[in-house]
Amino acid sequence: MSQNVTGTTMLRRQIGRKFESLRKVAGLTMDQAAERLDRARATLHRIENGAEHVRFRQADVQQMLDLYSASSEDRELLLAMTAATRENKNWWHDYFSSGLPRWFQLYVGLESAASAIRQYQPELVPGLLQTRAYAEHVFTMPGSPISLGDNTEQNRAVELRVERQGLLTRFAAPQLSVILNEAVLRRPVGSAKIMLEQLHQLLKATELPNVTVQILEFSAGLHAGAMSGAFSILDFPQGSGGEVLEPTVTYLDTTTGAIYLDKPRETAAYNAIWTDVAGRALNESRSKAMIHRIAEEYSRA
Template identity: 30%
Template sequence: MPPQQGSPTVRRLRLGQELRLLRERRNLTGAKAAAELGWSPSKVSRVEAAKTMPSVDDIKALAKLYKLDEGKVDELVGLLRDAEQRGWWEDYEDALPQEYTRFLGLEAEATYQRNWEPQLVPGLFQTEEYAREVILATRGIARITHSGVRSRVEARLDRQRRVLHRPDPGQMSVVLDESALMRRFGEPSVMRAQMEHLLEVSHLAHVSVRVLPLESLHPINTGAFIHLKFTGFDDVVYLEQLYTAHFVEDLERVAGYETAFDHIRSKALDEDESRVLVQSKAMSWRR
């Protein structure tokens, strides 16, 4: 089955969330529901956490226990069918870390993305040559094969087409540290082309790009993070490190990242001033 445009990752999470809410409305614990159905308690928790996909028979058994009407059952089965579809990112599963593919699945349905990047140009805005140099820079440490480098570059470009340039793109607000515009990946010509591309992207109606200048007092000591917002679903923050990546889903901590981003953005140059700075960096790479 070909990959779809939406996000089965989000639909799996929504299905699990809906099943949990339906159980709680019947005042049933996970253990009690499992006992009534003859399931293990872990199966109920894994289904609700979207770690295990239920079958249609599972949905119907839950519906009977929760005393759902036929319309609600059809809605849940439809959500299950959508969740079973393939996402475009699954074509790259062999080359990408598992947590990153989950991030791509969430990003595909995010309505708003807020990204603080202190080290390099974000992947959504990278040129093919810059992306290749960034991946090559960590190839030895991360033990990425030649074919793996190629697949990761292809995945990054595919991500840009499907997220940045989709017909109904979500809003994006990005703040880069000025040092990200100065740190060289590849030849100066690669950097110059990347700065020029960043300028082009900054003019997209749904994109805001701001730069935190080096002369500014550093507003907060934190690494890169991406804050995703959804319609009808809780916000998520994605953090990526050298060998691992993880998600922040606790609402209080997510709110902390939201406050942090707002603070960083308040100290950055505005969009027009940022474009002037990016243009000056492009000129400086003409050597």
């Protein structure tokens, strides 16, 4: 895995916010700007949202800067930033040439740039902690983001998932905090052997200083996670003066796409859900004991 933590993902998000700010200062709606630039509104939307696959041609950037009456400082900065996107390539790009969904590409970039990741999962072990055999079964299910029956795509998806796991042991690895519903441990994915291997993988992961796993027992009763479903909250490194360089992002994925939330009220809502679920879950030591206990049950199956 590349040691360049941010790659172009965070850079593109910064470019997008800068262009959005310039457009609004210029008093233009996205529709108005698209019309004057003779570009599709969807293209401007992708630029302002930091989409990975947008190509910043210098002539197009200059046209936008002219329309927005950008200052010389902003012009110099954005020309340099957009030029940088043409020179860098993130390690995961090659995986997306085989049919894996582009909407997931942004998440992989954000995950690679995060300083802390919090994940609640009611149904499955998160991808960063899955064994290869467990992942192979997940990608054969209807609703998987890749085509059923396409072994090439499934193999590439599994390889990407395994490659992503190097994130947890790299230099300056993010803090990963995971809360799993008890159902994740008890509902078999594949055989008892696969589940036993998976639970051992969970326990091994908790030996890392930057990984914690908590279990939300059935007996915890109704909890806020029951309303939200699975989600991931990603926090990013601060600047040298402690300033926020990138807003917290909450990621929700679906069968056909993904949702990225970063408005303060959205972040506050999911932080409140996380606090509720974490407060009801077993602590780390009791969670490990439960994983051990259920692993023993699979070993006797």
